[in-house]
Amino acid sequence: MANLSGFDNYFALFDLTPAFKIQREALEAAYLAVQxxxxxxxxxxxxxAQKRASMQMATLVNTAYRTLKQPISRGLYLCDLHGIDPQLETNTAMPTEFLMQQMAxxxxxxEAGSDTTQLEILYxxxxxxxTRLLHQVEETMDVAHNYTEAAKHLRALLFVExxxxxxxxAMAA
Structure with missing residues (x-):
């Protein structure tokens, strides 16, 4: 049974342990049950009044589900829960190696243009x-509990996304 008193915590709403790595099936099942x-x-x-409350609760449940379903939004939400501002708009500093990779x-x-083979290799x-960045976020959040470091990986992941x-x-064109 889902915890409907968890209005201030999306994980509590779905009776899930707060973590970056979650079981997608557990989230789906909890979402359907609460919804x-x-x-x-x-x-x-x-x-x-009850209809209004039900509508507000349904909206909250949908928002919580969308947030936890996507890795980046889930990671950003976890940072927020732990009082860490990932500074997405103000901190665009990235390691030189990462920036060089982006340029490459x-x-x-x-250079690939419409060469599907080259595009697939790049993809x-x-x-x-x-995948490596997602693993780094998981490690820094779920193992090291270092949300400041995880926020850096999330910013990099946003660039990659x-x-x-x-x-x-380009591949669809």
Whole structure:
């Protein structure tokens, strides 16, 4: 049974242990169970106040689910829970090695043009880097409990995600 008193914590709402690595199936099952309990259709004959509360709760449940479902938003949420501001807008400093890698990928994307083989090779390389970053976030959050360091990895992951979207667009073209 889901903990509906967990309004201030998305993990508590779904009765999940706060962690970066979560079981997707457990999140899905908890979401469906909670959504079933709070869905406005279930409260159609309730008072207006109860209907409003049900609608607000359903909105909260959907927001919580979307946040926890995606690794980056889940990581940012965990940082927030631990009082860490990842400074996404103000801190764009990245290690030189990471910036050089970004430049190399951009050059490779430009040089590949519409060559699907080259684009697929680049996509595989970028996806491997994404996987490594996700692992680093998991380690720094779930093992070391160093949310400041995890925030740095999350900022890098945002760069990689943005580039991945550009790469996918190029591959679709």
């Amino acid at each position: 079933k309990e709070v869905h406005p259709d279930k409260h159609a004959s309730a008072s207006d 990928w951009r050059e490779a994307l430009e 595989k390389e970028v996806n491997e880097a994404r 943005k580039f991945t979207e550009e790469l996918e667009e």
